[in-house]
Amino acid sequence: MTVMVIHHRIPDSTVTRIGAVSWIVGAGIFVLGNIIAQLAWNTPYSLRNNNISDLGNVSCGNTDPVDNPPVRYICSPAHTLFNGAIVVAALLVLLGVLLTAQAWGRGRASVTARVLIGIGACGYLLAALWPADVDLNMHVLGALFIMVGGNIGLLVAGVAFGRGPLRALKVPTLVIGTLAFAGTIVHFGDNYFGLGMGGAERIAVFSLQVWLAMTATVILRGVAQRAEFRR
Secondary structure (H helix, E strand, O other): OHHHHHHHHOOOOHHHHHHHHHHHHHHHHHHHHHHHHHHHOOOOOOOOOOOHHHHHOOOOEEOOOOOOOOOOEEOOOOHHHHHHHHHHHHHHHHHHHHHOHHHHOOOHHHHHHHHHHHHHHHHHHHHHHOOOOOOHHHHHHHHHHHHHHHHHHHHHHHHHOOOOOOHHHHHHHHHHHHHHHHHHHHHOOOOOOOOHHHHHHHHHHHHHHHHHHHHHHHHHHHHHHHHHHHO
């Protein structure tokens, strides 16, 4: 039943394919950039206690105890590669949002979700172009775009998918969006519930990448099924 819904509704379009592939490639670049930058550290990098943004800092030294607590020593030799990877990933997310529009269905929820996820992608750009030790205010603004705007966008996307071509993704999208937003609340709170500052942030940030890869895969499968059905 789900297969029939998918291949009859998702447009067999080269534009839609390119948009979905952009999301998969972007998610891969995002994850790979994180891994390479982490491995390049000379001092131990903790997924639990270090922020993702520590990988993008351009200088070495202790963080400011007031502006960027808790105090930790940051030195990221691969910061240029990391920030570049985030910029490329952000641009690919934006491209995918534009090119997959036909697969989302119609309605205000669909438009709102795409706008919010686009805002989340712009947050990646801000965070990468203005690392925390270059302009903390711009960097924090980017983080808010990602973790608030982008994650609310996931929740709205779950609502939008209730009636659209991607209705099979409604529940998974709502689950991922809820986890992402919970990670956001925990990250900005005083109690990390054992996850650590970095652990909570990764739930809040990486959830969007998981969702992009999942949704893109379903879109590509649906496009292929529809093309086969038409043949």
